[in-house]
Amino acid sequence: MASSKKNTKGIINWIDYRLPVVSFLKHSAVDYPTPRNLNYWWNFGSLAGFFLLVQIITGVILSMHYTAHVDHAFDSIEHIMRNVNHGWLIRYIHMNGASFFFIVVYIHIFRGLYYGSYKAPRELLWWLGILILLLMMATAFMGYVLPWGQMSFWGATVITNLFSAIPLIGDSITQWLWGGYSVDNPTLSRFYTLHFLLPFLIVGVVVLHIVALHTHGSNNPLGIDRKGPQDSIPFHPFYTIKDLFGLSFALTIFFAVVFFAPDFLGHPDNYIPADPLKTPAHIVPEWYFLPFYAILRAIPDKLGGVIAMFSAIFVLFLLPWLDTSKVRSATFRPIYKILFWIFLIDAIVLGWVGSKPAEGIYIIISRIATLYYFLHFLILLPLLGKFERNRPLPESIGKPVLAE
């Protein structure tokens, strides 16, 4: 027994000497020193990675049964739902997996906003994260087109028409995106290709995201730098266990939705085959686009609306410099803490009005909320860093714990 164990170790060492996979994993996922005070909000990065993996696995399986052609796409989805063994399960996991991927990523982003995780030296880590969000949005949008239902078709029409707002070259760009004069078969087949490709690009950016993360290590709830080894604990077993416990909790909720309310987050109109002659009375995008959709509709001008919508995401790239405060964590920033919660409510309000028809009071609410969204980033945060007096920062992460 003892000798076989020794042999295994010998083989691992032989491989590791030539291809250092084992020592790489040990370095970055086992011994990796992590701040000792991370709370459960730091669970959402690994959860996002998990849902990315779920999407890729279920997506590859679905692609074996799906047909990307306007005459067959809708039927092939029904074929998956009715005929393919466990097809209903795999598709419902994929559909709701997209929603949960966004839930988890949005919480991950708001965690970063609360604890100032975008501040030096983590600006590029933050940028890579926004890039992942943009790629996710493109992937999710194109995935939603594939079932070729009414919402698929009209969602694709509205979103691709956003590009027609660009002066002079807008129409040529939309025709180039469509491969025709309207959303049609060439559009469907290229969206399918890109929907398959982009997730692997996301994996690539996630790798860079982790490389950047491991360069300076995780931020932490106190937002102060680690002073020495007493402030860190190894990733394994402490955070592997913590992350796994959080995962079991997330999976419980996820499968409750998959099994008991699989269409809760979708739209019934998408179970009607696409009809290029008839727009549904009330078209809305998937829930995770609603805040941005509300910003688009809040501006009464076509080009202006499109610019505002894209700016709402691109302003995040500037955030590390717009927030002029040197203190990271909101725990020690009494005013920022209040602004954070107002901003979160503002984002939820935008999501809510985005789901309502563009008329009456909803237009007014969406305009106020849009104005506040940009006010928060462009005016409040730059000024706050100059006037806010932060609470005293603790000397070190370990001290409050180890002093006793």
Next chain:
Amino acid sequence: MSSIKKSKKKSRRSFIHQASGAMGIVAVSAAGWPLVDQMNPSKDVEALATIEVDISGLSEGQSKTVLWRGKPLFIKHRSKNEINEAKSVNIEELPHPEKDDERVKNPKYLVLIGVCTHLGCVPASDKGDFKGWFCPCHGSHYDTSGRIRKGPAPKNLEIPPYTFKDDKTILIG
């Protein structure tokens, strides 16, 4: 003497570098263009450009929707009231000023591309504040000449190229 020689030599060397760099960019763009252009409408899509529509069955007040280039096309047989309403508008008040006369070949028949100029939805007919079309997606109102009157759309509904082949047939495209 030698320093002059050296700087001359250096500038020649950098000229070669820049020239070959520029050629490289030209070559890569030329090679890249087919990879980009393949996404533009293909020949068979471009070829489906003209259709004939029979309007003999269309009585006053009725409209007809046909598919042209993958888009809906509205052909509306307008009533006298609707024509008068379209003509009586003071065009200086319009977001996209066009006279009704410029938008029709025969005032009785209005031919429109049924795609909202905002973000491409299909407006519903005989709806909205101006009794023309109303787009449910983002609330654009069009009048009986298909002109934008209220809402986020920037332009009037587009008129496709068409001719009257005879009294009962329209050739579109």
